[in-house]
Each structure stands twice: as structure tokens, then as C-alpha cells.
Amino acid sequence: MLQKAFQRYINNFKGFSREIWILTIITFINRAGTMVLPFLSKYLKEDLGFDYDEIGTILMCFGAGSFLGSWLGGKLSDKIGFYRIMIFSLLVSGLGMFLLVYIKSFIGLCVGMFVLMSIADMFRPAMFVSLGAYAKPENRTRALTLVRLAINLGFAAGPALGGLIIMGVGYEGLFWVDGATCILAILVFWFLVKEKKKSSFQDKKHPGEVLTTSVFRDKPFWMFLATCLITGILFFQLFNTIPLYHKEQFGLTEFQTGLLLTMNGILIFFLEMPIVSYVERKNIDKVKVVSLGCLLMAISFFMLLFTQFVSILIIMMVFMTFAEMFSFPFSNSVALSRAPKGHEGRYMAIYTMSFSLAHILSPKIGMQMIDNYSYFSNWILMGIIGVIGTILGILTYQLIQKERAIKQLS
Template sequence: MLQTALQRYINNFKGFSREIWILTIITFINRAGTMVLPFLSKYLNEDLHFSYSQVGWIMVCFGAGSLLGSWLGGKLTDKIGFYRIMIFSLLFSGLGMFTLVFIKSFTGLCIGMFILMSIADMFRPAMFVSLGAYAKPENRTRALTLVRLAINLGFAAGPAMGGLIIMGIGYEGLFWVDGTSCIVAILVFWLLVKEKKKSKFQDKEHPGEVLTTSVFKDKPFWFFLSMCLITGILFFQLFNTIPLYHKKQFSLTEFQTGLLLTMNGIMIFFLEMPIVSYVERKSINKIKVVTLGCFLMAISFFLLLVSGFTSVLVMMMIVMTFAEMFAFPFSNSVALSRAPKGHEGRYMAIYTMSFSLAHIFSPMIGMEMIDKFSFSSNWILMGSFGLIGTILGIITYQLVQKERLKKQLS
């Protein structure tokens, strides 16, 4: 029985091209080095002594840069190809991390974060297009999941290591490690992966189906994106308000906060690929799965209202992790499935921009709520957002079902 389960788990990782594995490895190197994000709000608040409101605005600039970077990445990928954008983005975001060490003023950090994220998040739409170029069509969802596993395994290693680095040499050490990991990751990519000139995204002679209607008229897609925006706002609380709550309410060290995030990454590493394979094998509707993920995120925030004992933080993280495993890999897949053949890049750029918007709204709303009211008020608001997102998911499912019925009748 155990051997069968182990063999089935291993089978989930078969059938990928060499380039997909290299992309996965460089993503892991990069994410393992991304130790700054979980501790950024703590660094700004505790080391540089900015108010919660100021921290919120710096994180808004972080999100605004992410939004611009996602849009630029999608545009420039179509113009000059994913390969050059990926190399440019990782190289210069690594160098940018080194520069941030020396910026201490509020205005300087707002500008620095905006520029850094404008460069760093050009990587995401380019990476999605690279998966389309290097993965077989039948492996695309699993390839996306494999890269997400690398991200989460990197996040599992990163925060615990980051907590130790902070306790050893201070917050500034995180910026040096993160910058170095970006440069190492892109050197590995440049040395081992050659640019694929021909892919269905770039083949001008055979562009696939003509996009007869604008993406902006795709009503189910926009309801779905609204739910994705909400799941993003909820999820990014893990990196801005929740680490502050750990310290203020429970006096957790950076290392202990890092261990909770490490638990999240380990759970995802072992469970996400089997969940994805099960959903695909049973042909479960992916919009339903994403909607369930949004609902579980709402529950995870309502759990934080029980603030009397530390174990609630573990319970919250377990529920949030399952929510993440249901919401994120399948939302990628739903966004891709809405795109006509040959126009996936455009849809994925808009999809990634929804999470960039979440980067803006999540800290802005969260930090203002805890600054003006309380942590509990923020958890109630976030849980309520999650319930609204769940309703949007149900509406999306109904619209898609009507759409399919209409096609069958015509």
C-alpha cells in the first residue's frame, strides 16, 4: 500500500523536458534566497522604525512596481521573447537587492521598492510563456505545479534560514543573500538552457486562432480575476500583517515565524502535486476547486480571532496551506483555459497583474486596519473578503456552465 502510494507520487514527476527541470531548479534557488519578503514589514517597522502606516505605503509601492513589472513583462515578452526578459529581470533585480541595503529613508525606500519590483516581476509572465514553450501541452498544468513546488520548497527553506541570518548578522544580510541567489539562478539558466526560437507563442506564420473578442469582454474571466485578486490580498497578509501579529500578540522570534512558513512549504511540497493529479484524474471542475480555496482562506482568518493560545497559529497555517494548494495551481490553469490558442501570454499577463494589484491592496488595507483599529478588525475584514470571493467563484462557475450549454445548443 505504502509502496503503491510512493510510486504514484513519483509518477507525478515523470514526463517533463530537461528545460522544465532546469527552470524548476533556478526557481528553487531564487525562491530559497527570497528571505526578505516574509520579514520585510518587520525590518521596516522594527529596524528602521517606520509606523505601520508608513510600512503599508512602502509595501504599496512594492505592489505598484509589481503591477508595472507584470504588464511590462507581458508586453516585452511578445516583442523580444521570454528568454532575454528572464535574464534581464533576475540579473538586475539581484543587483537592485544589493542597492536596497543602503537606502534607509521613507521616500528612498518607496522609490527603490517600486523600481526593484518593476524589474523583478517582469520575470513572471516571461516564465509562464517559457513553460508554454518548453512543456508538452498535456504536461502544462503539472509543469506549472512543478514550478510552484520549487517556489514553495524554496519558501520552506528560506524563512527558517532567514530567521537565523537575522539573529546572526541582522536584516541587511537578507538583502545580500537574496541578491546573490537571483544572480546565481540566472547564470545557471543562461549556461544550461538555450533560447527556443520557435514556440506557439512566437510563431508569426501560424499564430493559431484569431482572437475575435477582446479579453476585456470575457465576463467569466473578470469575475474569476476578482476572486483571484481577493485570494491574493488574503494570502499576502502572511508577509505583512501576520509576522507583526506573531511578535506583538505571541512574542514569537523571527526564527519561529520562519518555521511556521517552513511548515507551509513542506506541506505543499508533499501534498500539492498529488492533489493536482487527483483533481485532473477525476476531472473535478477547477473553478470549484479555486472557490473552495478562497473559502478556506476566509476560515483561516476567522480562526485568528481565537487569540488565547499559540496553537491557533499552527491551525491557521494548516488551513491557509490547503487553501493555497486548492486556489493557486488551478487558478493558473483556469486562466490559461480561457485563452484562445496562441493568446495565452496576454491572458497570463493580466492574470499575474491581479496578484500585483493584491500586492498593493493587501498591505495598504491590512496596515491601515491595524494602525487605526486592531489586528482582530483586520482578521474580520479579511475573512469577509474571503466570503465575497467565494460568492464570485460561484458566479464564475455558473457563467461558464451557461456558456458551455449555449455552445452545445448552437
């Protein structure tokens, strides 16, 4: 029985091209080194002495850069190709991490974070487009999930190791490691993967389910993006307000916070691919699954209202992890499936921009709520926002069902 379950798990990883596996490996290298983000708010508060409002503003600039970078990455991927964008983005952002160590002023960090993330987040839409080029259409969701597994496996190792680096050499060590792994990852990609401008797996007979010719007229897509934006706002609380809450409410160390995030990554590594395969086999509607993920995120924040025992942090993280597994791989797939051929970059740019906007809003809303009211007020607000996102997801599902019915009648 155990052997059969193990074999079924292994079968989920079959059928990918060599390029997809290399993309997965470089993503793991890059993410394992991404230790700055989970501890950035703590670095700004404890090492540099900024107040909550200033931290929120710096993180807002981080998100604004991410927003611009996502748009540029998608637009340029359609024009000059994803390959060059990926190489430029990781190489230059890696070097930028080395420079960021020396910036300590408020204005300097606002500008530095904005410029760095404008370059760094050009990578994300380009990488999504590369999956469309190197993966067969029937493997696309699983390929997205495989890369997400690499992200989360790297992220499982990163925070715990990052906590040890902070305790050993200080926060600045994180910037050096992050920059070095960016450069290492893209050099591996450059040497092992050849540029492919057009996919040999283009499905010309079934160009997609999109009924509209312009992304700006695709109403279900924009409503779906609102749900994605909300899941992003909730999820990014893990990296700005929640680490501070761990310390101030429960006295957790950076290493203990890192371990909670490591648990998140390990659960995703073992469970996400089987969940995705199950949803694919049973042909469960992906928009429904994303809506369920948003609801679980809302519930996880309501759980933080119970402060009598520290174990609530573990339970909350388990709920958040399942929410993440339901939300993110399938939202990627829904966005990519609605893109007409040749416009994948534009669609994935707008999709990633929704998360970049979440990067802007999440810390600013969270930090201001904490500064003006309390942590409890923030958790209640996040829970309510999550319920709204769930309702929007259900409305999106209904719109798409109507769209399909009209298509069948015509």
C-alpha cells in the same frame, strides 16, 4: 501499500521536458534566496523605525512596482520573447537588491521598491509563458504545479534560514543573499536552456476553450480575476500583518515565524502534486477548486479570532496551506487555458497583475485596519472579503458553464 503510494507520488513527476526541470531548479534557487519578503514589514518597523502607515505605503509601492512589472513582462514577452525578459529581469533585480541595502529613507525606499519590483516582476508572466513553450499541453497544469513546488520548497528553506541570518548578521544580510541567488539562478538558466520562440507542442487542432477574441471582452476571465485578487489580498497578509501579529500577540521570534512558513512549504511539497493529479484524473472543475481555496482562506482568518492558545497559529497555517494548494496552481491553469494562441503573454500579464494589485491593497488595508482599529478587526474584514471571493468564484463557474452550453448548441 506504502510502496504503492510512494510509486504513485513519483509517477506524478514523470513526462516533463528537460527545460521544465531546469526551470524548476532555477526557481528553487531563486526562491530559497527570497528571504526579504517574509521579514520586510519587521525590517521596516524594528530596524528602520517606520510606523504602520509608512510601512503600508512602502509595501504599497512594492505592489505598484509589481503591478507595472507584470504588465511589462507580459507585453514584452509577446513582442520580443519570454527568454530575454527572464534573463534581464532576474539579473538586474539581483543587482538592485545589493543597492537596496543602502537606502534607509522613507521616500528612497518608496522609489527603490517601486523600481526594483517593476523589473523583478517582469519575470513572472515571462516564466508562465515559458511553461507554455516548454511543456506539452496535457502536462501544463502539472508543470505549473512542479514550478510551484520548487517555489514552496525554496520558500520552506528560505524563511527559517532568513530568521537565522537576521539573528546572526541582521536584516541587511537578507538583501545580499536574495540578490546573489537571483543572479545565480538566471546564470544557470542562461547556460543550460536554449531560447525557443515557438512551442513545438502547439495544439493547433484544439486552440483552447476561449470564445472571445479580446481579453477585455472575456467576462468570465475578469470575474475569475476578482476571485484571484481576493485570494492574493488574503494570502499576502502572511507577509505583512501576520508576522507582526506573531510578535505582538504571542511573542514569537523571527525564527519561530520562519518555522511556521517552513511548515507551509513542506506540506505543499508533499501534498500539492498529488492533489493536482487527483483533480486532473477526476476531471474536477478547476474554478470550483479555486473557489474552495478562497473559502478556506476566509476560515483561516476567522480562526485568528481565538487567541487563548498559541497552537491556533499552527491550525490557521494548515488551513491557509490547503487554501493555497487549491487556489494558486489551478488559477494559473484557468488563466492560461483561456488565452488564445499568441496572446498567452497578455493573459498571464493581466493574471499576474491581479496579484500585484493584491500586493498593493493587502498591506495598505491590513496596516490601516490595525493602526485605526485592531488586529481583530483586520481578521474579521479579511474573512468577509474571502466569503465575497468565494461567491464570485461560484458565479464565474456558472458563467463558464453557460458559455460551454452555448458553444455546444452552436
